[in-house]
Amino acid sequence: MRKIGVVDTTFSRVDMASPVIEVIKSRISDAKIVRYTVPGIKDIPVAAKKLIEEEGCDIVITLGWVGKTLTDKLSYLALSIGLINVQLMTNKHVIDVTVHEDEAESEEELYKIAIDRSRKHAENLVELLMRGREALTKKAGKGIRQGYPDVGPIRE
DSSP: OOEEEEEEESSOSSOOHHHHHHHHHHHOTTOEEEEEEESSGGGHHHHHHHHHHTTOOSEEEEEEEEOSSHHHHHHHHHHHHHHHHHHHHHTOOEEEEEEEGGGOSSHHHHHHHHHHHHHHHHHHHHHHHHHOTTTTGGGTTSOOOSSSOOOOOSOO
16 A cells, blocks of 8 residues: 655645545555645645654655745745755655746636646656656656646757
8 A cells, every 4th residue: 555645735726635636546546645734835844744754655745835925935945945855854755736826827827737737746746656766767858847738858
């Protein structure tokens, strides 16, 4: 059985955990998913660490939402540094899926970005968990995007 942590926030404007859980369950029949919802992105690193150390998760995916202000962007920087530290302290992957409100002009566009990015990173998580460190190698340098259409490589 594979144990997978999913961290999301109440600050997010889209339920990004549901598509992540759907992808994982469709690909890993014996997956045990442990969900942990926190208020905002600065709370995510400790939740990820607790899921790994206290719940025994093999990998964690985090789902964050960043507002438009400088304060929001600085909070994202704190989250990012925190998640890097969690990965180094636990030697486990933490897949950071974050949507920034200034990525799109409309709420509908933001929604599509959030769902697409969540699903695609859930696929990445499954690949890493099931196939190991070389699972994504075939995709290296291919201009693959999460939340947007792929742009392709500059050269083959």
